[in-house]
Amino acid sequence: MLKLFAATIDEPRFSLPLGAPASPLPKNEDDFGSLRTFNGKVESQHTGRDYPVTEGNSVRAVAAGRVVLADEHFLTGNSVYIDHGDGMVSASFHMTSLSVKAGDEVKRGQVLGKVGATGRTSGTHLHLGIRWLAARVDPQPLLDSPLHLHDVGEKAATAERKEEKARVEPKESNRSIRRDDEG
Numbered sequence: 001m002l003k004l005f006a007a008t009i010d011e012p013r014f015s016l017p018l019g020a021p022a023s024p025l026p027k028n029e030d031d032f033g034s035l036r037t038f039n040g041k042v043e044s045q046h047t048g049r050d051y052p053v054t055e056g057n058s059v060r061a062v063a064a065g066r067v068v069l070a071d072e073h074f075l076t077g078n079s080v081y082i083d084h085g086d087g088m089v090s091a092s093f094h095m096t097s098l099s100v101k102a103g104d105e106v107k108r109g110q111v112l113g114k115v116g117a118t119g120r121t122s123g124t125h126l127h128l129g130i131r132w133l134a135a136r137v138d139p140q141p142l143l144d145s146p147l148h149l150h151d152v153g154e155k156a157a158t159a160e161r162k163e164e165k166a167r168v169e170p171k172e173s174n175r176s177i178r179r180d181d182e183g
């Protein structure tokens, strides 16, 4: 799989913010990087975000790209990996069924499959993961308007006030995208 991620298209085919992977997209409980226990012991760190989308809803491509892998895996169930160019690969897991296959070119918003609970999961949800230049990054800030990004230690309320202010006096943002890989 790492070989697949390395063989990325050069030109970016995505734009930020990324498209929603489901519509409507329910709120996620901030689980990126959280520790996961199985049979009572900490086994892994969560490398994406889980969205409580109900069974049978469509899973959509967050950007245009090429499907590099669409298959059933033991842990992640029916999974789709898309190369969006410029080193970005998105992954959607646990689907009941897949509507694309490896090699397909997809458009932003194209249906990839249906939300389900395949693989090792405690219930129906959509898992979205993003690799960017091989790092596993938090998908949520990439789905939000850059106005929602907040600095380290900054409370959400402060970020909201800044957003209001930015609306009143628009000026160029020089903030970079947060990168939370797990090392």
Ligand SMILES: [Zn+2]
Binding pocket: 046, 048, 049, 050, 126, 127, 128
């Ligand atoms: Zn997950």
